[in-house]
Amino acid sequence: MTPSSHEWPARLAPACIDRDAALAELRTLLIKGLHTGLSGRAGADEGFIEDVAQMSLVRILDHLPSFEGRSAFTTWALAIALRVAFIELRRKHWNDVSLDALKEQNPDHADATEPSPDPLGQASRASLITMMHRLIQRELTPLQRDVLLAELNAMPQDEIATQLGRTRNTIYKLGHDARRALKRAFEAAGYTAADVLGVFAETSNPLSS
Amino acid sequence: MSFTSEQISNLVRQVGITRDSELNCNECLHHVAEFAECELTGRQVTEALEAVRHHLTLCIECKEEYDELLKVLRALDDSSPAAS
Ligand SMILES: [Zn+2]
Secondary structure (H helix, E strand, O other): OOOOOOHHHHHHOOOOOOHHHHHHHHHHHHHHHHHHHOOOOOOOOHHHHHHHHHHHHHHHHHOHHHOOOOOOHHHHHHHHHHHHHHHHHHHHHOOOOOHHHHHHHOOOOOOOOOOOOOOOOOOOHHHHHHHHHHHHHHHOOHHHHHHHHHHHOOOOHHHHHHHHOOOHHHHHHHHHHHHHHHHHHHHHOOOOHHHHHHHHOOOOOHHHO | OOOOHHHHHHHHHHHHOOOOOOOOHHHHHHHHHHHHHHHHHOOOOOHHHHHHHHHHHHOHHHHHHHHHHHHHHHHHHHHOOOOO
């Protein structure tokens, strides 16, 4: 019989005589889940999955007090294991890519010009792109620009954090602050979020696929 | 530095849906198990969990992990008579 969400934390507590059995069951479940979740991923071989399961167990035990029972315990544990797995996969994939190299691949260019405001709200895609180039240079700090560049090149946030000597939370906040600053600048120029999204609505969005 | 038009297009979309208050990736992980179960069972998503959905539209990494979590949960559900 599978333990309930209520039973798992108690069984995993250090003083529980059933702890070793609970750890073994959880490890088996994580390995099964990781096989499914990572199937077909380059680098996700048996040894990788075993290592990730072990790292995940450590992290799950560390975070046990934060489990609030709002989901099944196993769902919560699998979400953590997948986070651990993808951090490791991304680290392997991006190991040799530096932020400086990305900046060299994206040199400055001076063809960005301010579009004239369109009072009828019929902003064109091209003019928004041109305007965005301009606002990135004018509204953002060099550090915010570096974070955006890395994110838009799909560099993982943990990798950006490592290379910039920051935490992942700080990287997210830098990106968020940058987006908010750009949004305010767009609004100050007379464009609403609806204008912006409307212009791009007919093109595909890789983030929502 | 400069950006390609495709990168700028993605950024414009992200700026368009940016909110003053957003979850970060750790906060998303904290709630994503509950959100995934709501999605799978058709349970109503609370306002707090809507913030997870919003984060997933912005964060390609959390979205990738979430998609795989759904796949795993569906597979485990198919292979087990009782889920915990
Ligand atoms: Zn995220």
